[in-house]
Amino acid sequence: MTPVNALPVRLLVCVGPRCDAGGKGRALLASAEMVFARAFPQELSSGQLAIATRDCLRLCTRDPVVRFEPSGDALSNPSLDDILKLTRAALAEQPAQQDSAQRSRD
Numbered sequence: 001m002t003p004v005n006a007l008p009v010r011l012l013v014c015v016g017p018r019c020d021a022g023g024k025g026r027a028l029l030a031s032a033e034m035v036f037a038r039a040f041p042q043e044l045s046s047g048q049l050a051i052a053t054r055d056c057l058r059l060c061t062r063d064p065v066v067r068f069e070p071s072g073d074a075l076s077n078p079s080l081d082d083i084l085k086l087t088r089a090a091l092a093e094q095p096a097q098q099d100s101a102q103r104s105r106d
Contacts, residue, residue, distance in 0.1 A: 009049050009090040010069040016056035025064040035080050043091060
């Protein structure tokens with residue numbers, strides 16, 4: 001179960017004109033959605049993990065760009081393995097972030 005105050009991990013996929021040139025951004029989005037559905041079904045259904053698009057992340061390269069929230073980590077032309085590794089790491093940090101936030105309030 002997701003802690004009430006936990007921020008969800010969000011993968012933002014840029015589909016702006018440069019990132020999506022030749023459909024590369026949307027192809028990465030479709031692949032990430034398929035991989036996430038298999039690897040993280042509970043996290044997606046609980047809202048602990050989400051995938052969204054942005055028209056521009058202002059991190060322009062000539063390749064697709066993704067950014068993770070809340071960490072701000074960004075990758076240009078990432079492999080699905082890279083995305084999965086960062087997602088697992090971000091999800092693993094959530095309880096620690098929640099615990100430290102709770103301790104600071106106490």
